Amino acid sequence: MKGLILKDFYNLSRQNKVILAAIAFYIVFSVLNKDPALFGGMLTFLMGMQTFSALAYDEKSKWDKYALTMPVSRTDMVLSKYVLSGILLFIAFAANLIFMIIAGTEPMQALTIASSMAGIGLFFIFVMLPVLFRFGVEKGRFIIMLIFLTPSLLALIGSKMGFEMPDESFLRLLPLICVIILVISGIVSVNVSLAVYRKKEM
C-alpha cells in the first residue's frame, strides 16, 4: 500500500504550483476578511478535492488495471484512498490550527474549529469515495454535486421557512453526535466501497 500512496503523492505534487498559488490566495483572502476560519474551510475543501484528483489521474492512466496485476489486493486499492484522504485532511487540520493560532485565535477554540472542519472534510470523503468507486470520476462528479447541493438547498429552504434553533441540551450533545455519525458513516463508506470495488470488472 505504501507504493500506492506514494504514487498518489507523486501525481498530486506535480500540480504543486497550482496548489501553492491557491493556498496563497486563500491566506490573503482570509486575512483581508479578518476571518481565519475561512482559510481553514477552503484548505479543507482543497484537500478533499485532492483525493478526487488522485482518482481522476488513476482513471486517466488506467492505473487500476495495471496495479491489480501486482501484489496489490482490491482491498489495498480501496483502503489506500481512505488513508490518502486521512493524510491530506490531517495536513489541512494542522495547517489550519497553526494559522488560526498565529492569527490570534484562542487555542481551544482554534482546536474546535479545526477539528470540526476536518470532521466535515472527512464526512465529505466518506460520501464521495463509494460514489466514485461505483460510478467513476466523470459520472461521479455530477452525482457528488447533486449530493452536496441537496443539503445546501434544504438549509436554504429551512432558513426561509424560519425553523427555530435547537435547544441547549441538544447543542451540548452535538459534538458527541457528530463523532458517532462520523464513525458510523466511515464504517458504512469503507464497506460499501469494498463491496463495489470487489465486484468491479477491469
Add this chain to the structure above:
Amino acid sequence: MQEALKLVNVSKHYRDFSLNSVNITLPTGCIMGFIGENGAGKTTTIKLILDLIKRDEGSIYVLGKDNLIDLKSVKENIGVVMEDSFFPDNLTAKDVNRILKGIYKTWDEKRFDSYLHQLSIPVNKPVKEYSKGMKMKLSIAAALSHDSKLLILDEPTNGLDPVVRDEILELFLEFIQDESHSVFISSHIISDLEKICDFITFIHKGSIIFSESKDELLEKYGILKCTEKEFGRIDPGAVISCRKNSFGVEALVLKNRVKGNFVIDRAGIEDIMLFYTNRSKERQIH
C-alpha cells in the same frame, strides 16, 4: 511445479461474446504463444488469468495455485505487460522505481536501473514524453525487476519498430534461460512468436482451436498446391481447408495423410492460423 499456468474449462459469457471451455496448459520453463484474430478472446483470457474479470465457469491455476486463493502473494512472482496499461503520465522512471519498491517485496532496484540503462530509458523524463516503444520498454523493465517466474504479456510488441521488437524479444529469451521461468505471450506478430515459442495456442471466437508444440505444428501441416482435378483425389480427412485461385487449389493438409506425389510446401504458423480461420468461416456458412 510442473505447470506455470493451467486453465481448465474456463468460460466467460458476455452479451455478444463468450469464451467457451478454454483449456490451456503451459509447462514450466516454456514459452507459449497465444494467437487469434482481434476479438477472439485473447485479452479476455489474460484478464481472467489475472482475476481482473470474474470467470463464470472453470478453474485457473497460476504457478500451481488456484487464482481465487491468495492471488496477491502469487502476483509477487508474475510479471505482466499489457498493451495499454501504463504508468501515470507525469511520473518518471525514478518515481516508478520508488513506487514499485513499495509494492513488490522482491523489487530489485539495481536490476531495474541496469535495464533502464540497457534499454536507453531516460531516468528523469516524465512518461508522457516517452515514445510508444519507450513506454513498453519501461513496462517490461518493471516486469523483469522483481522475482518473476511467469511473464504474462498481452501484445507487448504491437506498434513497435523491428529494432525495438528484436531488443525486447532478446530480453524474453534471456528470461527463459532460467528453467523455472515461463512466458505466456499473446501477439499478432506471428513471426516473433515463431522465433521464440515452444507452444502455440490458437483461439478463435472464444474457443481454443489448437494448443500444441510449435515444432509439431510445423512438422504436421503443409500447404498443398495442385489442380482442382488432383485435389479431388485427395483424402478429405487430410484437408483442413482450401482456397481456390486461378492456378488451382491451395490447401492446408496433414502431411502424413496425403498419399501420392504432390508438392507440399512448408506451412508457417500464420498459414495454419489463416486456414483454420477459413475452415471456421466455411462451417458457419453451411
